[in-house]
Amino acid sequence: MTEGDESVDSRRSPGLVCAHHHLYSALARGMPAPPKDPTTFMQVLEQVWWRLDRALDPDMIEWSAKLGALEALEAGCTAIIDHHESPNAIEGSLSVIAAACTEVGVRSNCSYGITDRHGSEGATRGLEENRRFLSEGGRGMVGVHAAFTCTEDTLNAAAELASDQGVGVHIHVAEGRDDIEAADRIRGLSRDDWLIVHGVHLEDDHGISGTIVHNPRSNMNNSVGYARPTRFANSVALGTDGIGADMLDEFRVAFVKSREHDISSTPDLAWSWLETGWTLFPEARTDRVTWSYATMEPWHLAYTTAVSAVDVDIDGQPALRDGVATRVDAQEIRSKAAEQAQRLFKVLESTA
Ligand SMILES: [Zn+2]
Numbered sequence: 462m463t464e465g466d467e468s469v470d471s472r473r474s475p476g477l478v479c480a481h482h483h484l485y486s487a488l489a490r491g492m493p494a495p496p497k498d499p500t501t502f503m504q505v506l507e508q509v510w511w512r513l514d515r516a517l518d519p520d521m522i523e524w525s526a527k528l529g530a531l532e533a534l535e536a537g538c539t540a541i542i543d544h545h546e547s548p549n550a551i552e553g554s555l556s557v558i559a560a561a562c563t564e565v566g567v568r569s570n571c572s573y574g575i576t577d578r579h580g581s582e583g584a585t586r587g588l589e590e591n592r593r594f595l596s597e598g599g600r601g602m603v604g605v606h607a608a609f610t611c612t613e614d615t616l617n618a619a620a621e622l623a624s625d626q627g628v629g630v631h632i633h634v635a636e637g638r639d640d641i642e643a644a645d646r647i648r649g650l651s652r653d654d655w656l657i658v659h660g661v662h663l664e665d666d667h668g669i670s671g672t673i674v675h676n677p678r679s680n681m682n683n684s685v686g687y688a689r690p691t692r693f694a695n696s697v698a699l700g701t702d703g704i705g706a707d708m709l710d711e712f713r714v715a716f717v718k719s720r721e722h723d724i725s726s727t728p729d730l731a732w733s734w735l736e737t738g739w740t741l742f743p744e745a746r747t748d749r750v751t752w753s754y755a756t757m758e759p760w761h762l763a764y765t766t767a768v769s770a771v772d773v774d775i776d777g778q779p780a781l782r783d784g785v786a787t788r789v790d791a792q793e794i795r796s797k798a799a800e801q802a803q804r805l806f807k808v809l810e811s812t813a
Contacts, residue, residue, distance in 0.1 A: 474757045476539025476568075476748030476775060477708035478738025481631075481658050481674040481700025484529035484543050484558055485522060488802040489513055489703075493809050502637040502683050511578070516808040517547035521801045522554055526561035528798035531791055533567050533706035534781055537752065537770035540568040540738070540745040541706060542656065544604050544631055548579045551586045555594040555601060566780035566788045568744060572604030572631040575619060577612050584615045588622060595626045602656065605632040608643035620650040629654030629671065635662040637685050644669055656741075658700065661685050665692040672741065675734060676702035677718045678711060687722060691730065698737035708735060709768055716763045728763035749774040 495508035517525075522545075533541055541562060547554050555571040562569035571594060575587030591603045603623040605611060611619075623630045629652060634643045636659035644667045651657070655671030661680055663669070673695045675688055679702030690697040699711050716731035739746045754761070754768040762768060773781035780788055 469751070471756050472752050472754065474537070474750050474752065475739065476745040476750055476773065477537050477735065478540045478542070478698075478742045478745045479533060479538050479701055479706040479708055479711075480542050480656065480672070480698035480738050480741055481676055481702055482529065482533075482541045482543045482706055483545065483703030484526040484541065484561075485514065485517055485545060485547065486510075486703035487525040487529040487532070488521060488798060488805050491802065491806075493806055502685050503639055505683055512809060512812065513805075514546045515548055516805055516812065518550050519553070519557055521805050522547055522550060523557050523561055524794070524798040524801040526558040527565060527789070527794045529706065530562045530565035530567040530569070531786055531789065531794050534565055534773060534786055535770060535784065535791075536705070536707040536709070537750040537773060538567070538706040538708050539748040539750070539773060539775050539780075540570070540742040542570040542602075542631065542700070542741065544572055544574050544633075544658070546574045546576070546587075546604075546606065548583055551583075551590050552593075553590075555590060555599060556597075559594075559599055559601075564789055565786065565794075566775050566778070568742065568748075568775065569600065570742065571599060571601040574604040574606040574631075574633075575615060576606035576610040577615055578606070578610045581612070581615075584611065584618075588615070588618055591619075592622055592626075595622075595628065602628045602631040605630055607633040607636070607640050608646045609640040613646070616646060616650060623655075624652075629656060631656040631658070633658045634660055634669065636680075636683070638662055656698075657695065658702075659685075659688060660690070660693065661688045663693070667693075669695070671695060672737060673697045674700040675715060676700045676711075677715045678702075678704055681714075681718070687718060689722060690734070691719070691723075696737050696740070697734045698741055699731075699734045708738070709762060711735075712759075713763060713766070728759035731763070732759035744776070748776070
């Protein structure tokens, strides 16, 4: 190998994995302020996210997914594990999201977050969307919003469907104190292939099986506390909880948050959480990203901001060249997504 080849190799990595995303939140930026300023995490859910998800229709879902997938690709993230909710547009929503990701070239794993917030009929429709998507060969998991918005019957039905389909359950757990009973309610149902998202308020020895997905920026944004992931026996992966899919950036935040908590924490720890993504989405390991920075190593990247993806090959085929998406028109996606965002904002203003 020549010296030139070595320098190229040190600029390369496999495709990064976002282990917890909400692609529908791509249109939320700039949304109208809620009628009242939220003062608790529950109020943030009620006044921001649950109003937003009720307003989504298939066109908004499609263009938010394309924009989110495009932004992932541009950040060297080639695999997204998505968690979706759109209570007034449930049927077919997971296929819309999966198709949007495929068009951009990014791999996806989709789930519909079922909940009894909209009655048992809403929970059943969500469950059926997971069943339909998985039965038709879609790559996904069974989504559950969170234990605190679900009945026992709903939690049991989700676990049973996941088991029947040979996949795990993707569920928010103890993100806020309102969900503190989650551990007792899902401990007996959980399996190693479950994704346990957040876990901020779990006991150290919570006894739930699965991978914990840590979303440090989102946790800070919602002021829910620090999950301190090193205290868990579970493996830990990194997600963004819908705030983009720039996993190098999320790694930096994860590192500096762990360092704030413990000065002996190293970049290798947060990097190991990023690497868990390849256990969850092994194909991303075969994807190839060439970066703008010469040394793609944890101790460099923890202190080097604004490293960008130059070229991305997914499944052996080009998807990004010189920072520009090759399979889709990025400008068209941005402009169509902006139109859909305006439609969404109008609906939110009319339901304030
Ligand atoms: Zn989430």
